[in-house]
Amino acid sequence: MFSQSTLYFGTMDGHHKISxxxxVFYVENECKNLLLNHLKFMHRNNTLQSENQxxxxxxxxxxxxxxxLKGGKDVxxxxxxxxxxxxTRNSR
Known part of the structure; x- marks a missing residue:
């Protein structure tokens, strides 16, 4: 069974908590959909190969x-x- 990113809504102003x-990462509100769409894209492209991929x-x-995020960044x-x-765009 593949692991799926988990989205926790709005505990911090303008940030989402995503595992x-x-x-766990805190993602800016504007970037949440970009990240989730990229993860979905990666999953869709790797579904034919294997879940481990x-x-x-x-x-x-x-x-x-x-x-x-090295250097003290939190978000x-x-x-x-x-x-x-x-x-990661072309990684398979």
């Missing part, structure tokens, strides 16, 4: 987000998401 591969792709997204912005999308 990706067991790691999606899990490793989701783990990669979490890993890249953690790298992007994922569109800038970090664009870096994730560019690095």
């Amino acid at each position: 990706i591969s067991g790691v 999606f899990e490793s792709g989701e783990e990669r997204v979490a890993e890249i987000l953690l790298e992007e 994922v912005t569109c800038k970090e998401l664009e870096a994730v999308i560019n690095r």
Whole structure:
């Protein structure tokens, strides 16, 4: 069974709490749909291959987000998401 990102609505003003591969991220309101759409896109493209491939792709997204947030940032912005999308767009 594949793991699915979990969305928790609105505990912080303008931010959403999203768990990706067991790691919790706070995502700006404007970027939430971009992230969820990218995860759905990755899942759709990997469905024909295997569920484990999606899990490793989701783990990669979490890993890249953690790298992007180094330096004391707490909230994922569109800038970090664009870096994730560019690095994972063609990964399969």
